[in-house]
Structure formats: C-alpha cells, structure tokens
Amino acid sequence: MVITELAELSGIPAPTIKYYVREGLLPAGERVGGNRTEYDESHAHRLKLIRAMLEVGKLSIGAISGVLAVLDDPDTTIVDTFDIAQRALSRDTVSGISRGSDAALERVDGVLDRAGWTDCADNPGREIAARVVDAFDRAGHPLPDSYLDAYAASAQRMAEADLGAIAELADPTDMAELMVVGTVLGDTLSAGLRRIAQAYITTERRIS
C-alpha cells in the first residue's frame, strides 16, 4: 500500500509516519518505481505498537526507539529483551527525579529479600522504588515496611499474570513484543484499577 493508505489504515497522518521513519522507529517502505514507496502489513502493525506506547504508555520517542531496537534484533533472547526493554522504559520513569538515597535503596533491598526476589540488585525497578521511598519521606509521609511489602506482593501477582500471558505464545517475536507492550500498558491498567479499588474500599470502610 502507499503512504496515504497506510495513514488511513493506522489513523496516523502521513507526515507523522514519515517522521517515525526518519527517527528510526519504523523501517522505510520499499521504493517501487520513481516516486512510489510501498508499505505492508508489518508497517501497519509497527504503527499500532508505537501508538500504544506513545498514547497509553506516554513514552518518549527516544524510549520507544530503544525498545523497538531490541524487538528488531533477532539475536536477543527473551530474558535479554526484557532487561534491555526495562532499562529503556525506566529512563522515562526516573527522568527528573533525584537519585535514590542509600537509606532508601537499603529499604528496597529489604523488600526484595523478604519477597524472595534473588539476584535483582541491578534491575532498574530498584532505583525507581527507592526514589519513591525518598519522595514519600520528603513529602512528610514515610512508608512503613508493611506497605512496601504489600506492594511487592501485589507486583508479584501482576508479574505472574504478565509472564503467564507471554508463556502462552509460541513465536519468540510475539513473546518479546507482548513483554514490551505489557510492561508499558500494564502500568496504566494497574493505575486505573487501583483508583477503582481505592474508591470501593473507602466507601466500604465508611471513611469520611
């Protein structure tokens, strides 16, 4: 299909599509004849992924580019894909937040210990969690360990659902893609459902 057809199919304007090609997010179409460029289903699919990461995940173009580069590398294993994608995704989350203090990192390590999550000390999530611990402190509402542990148990349940969905797929490219999409979109799903659960529990406990 030509670019106007791709634009119509994906709902993304042609100039934006050209911008994604220039930024390396989307492979260039195939030149057929002098000024005609052909795109196919793989371009349409890639555009859907980009849109999900931009709109729902609120990722920067730089983060999306890092994540897609991992998906495009056929030599990357699933574990490596996850690792590299997590680092690309985490850069947006921690941008503009001061580094986690040593005290906060120590508290997060305690959470990982109690959760039984071994060998995770270099995961970017550790730094994210430490920055949040510091932010609660600074805001005058330090978090008790029991709160952090409840969040860890909850995170484990989500991660089990994530990996369960991934394990049902057969194709490694599909698996890697769901890992990335799920990591981005799952955060927003969790935020939405947490809002509803908070409202339900507030009403149920008659807190007023």
Place this chain on the structure above:
Amino acid sequence: MVITELAELSGIPAPTIKYYVREGLLPAGERVGGNRTEYDESHAHRLKLIRAMLEVGKLSIGAISGVLAVLDDPDTTIVDTFDIAQRALSRDTVSGISRGSDAALERVDGVLDRAGWTDCADNPGREIAARVVDAFDRAGHPLPDSYLDAYAASAQRMAEADLGAIAELADPTDMAELMVVGTVLGDTLSAGLRRIAQAYITTERRIS
C-alpha cells in the same frame, strides 16, 4: 523566612517558587514591611508536596493545582477528597488516548462485577482501564479476562495498603494529603516493583 531561605530549604529556585504562587499552587507569603515577604513552614511543606507530584508523579501543573485546591477546602469530606483528587489525577493519565470503546467498557464492568466492586461505575479508573484494554487489542495482543482479574486482585491489595496507611492517621488534613500523595506516588512504586518481579519470575521460570 524570606524567599531565598525558602528556596534553600526546599531546593526549589526562587523564580520557580514565585511561578507557583502566580499559578495558585502555593499561597502567597505575608507582606511585612515595604518589600519584604515572609514565608513559613506551611510553604516549605507545600513545596515538598508539589515537588513529589511533579517529579515522581509527572503530573502537569494543571493537575497539581486541581489536587491542591481539594486539599485546601476545609469543607470536603475524605470520600469527596479522594473522588475529586482522582479525577484531577486521571486527566493526565487519559490525555491523548482515544475514549474507551463500548466493548472495552463492558469488559471492565465484568472485571468490577467479579471483583465485587459495587457502585464504581462513575470512577475515572473505569475509563482508564477500558482505554488500556483497547490499546492491547489494537496492538494485536488482546487480554484474557483472567489477566484483567489478576490485575484487579492486585489493585485491591494495593488499595488496602493505601487505606490502611491512611486509617492510621488522626488528622483529616493529613489523611487527605496522604490519599493524594499515595495515589500519585503509589503508581510509580507499583511500576518499579513490577519490573523487579517480572525479572525475577522470568529468570525463575527459565524463559529464554
């Protein structure tokens, strides 16, 4: 204290503090004498809250202003504070995402039913969750109900920890403040811990 002292104490530059006053995020200081304005502890505390919401929560100035207005209204009950704050916070989350389809809203209602979350149909989290369901569909990875239900169970656990921490406070202003701070920062805490849990489970299950 004068503005330079407040800037030093809070780590926020004086021009930024003046900008927050102009935008209504921070009450003006008290004029004492011709060109001297006094700030106090309440200003320092408010600045910490703003910084947490900006840096960790990545909220817009508009969203923060909406949330702070709720905290500043002495007539608002805790339930109302939560409701209004959630709406202000959700505006940022859903900005730029197409509205949830009827099919997706129906699927989310199924999740709420099975979770036993009654009377939550007008919670902004419902629309957020529906948009995520649509985004997974569009990205070519539709979510099974079991996945959504696992996320709902996990959300309930987090919300119980949130409300548990709030219930331990005596002062209604403190309670409302923790509700707001916790809603913003808890999303990021959950994202960080979920990354670690994903890495742990991927390694444990030897997915490669």
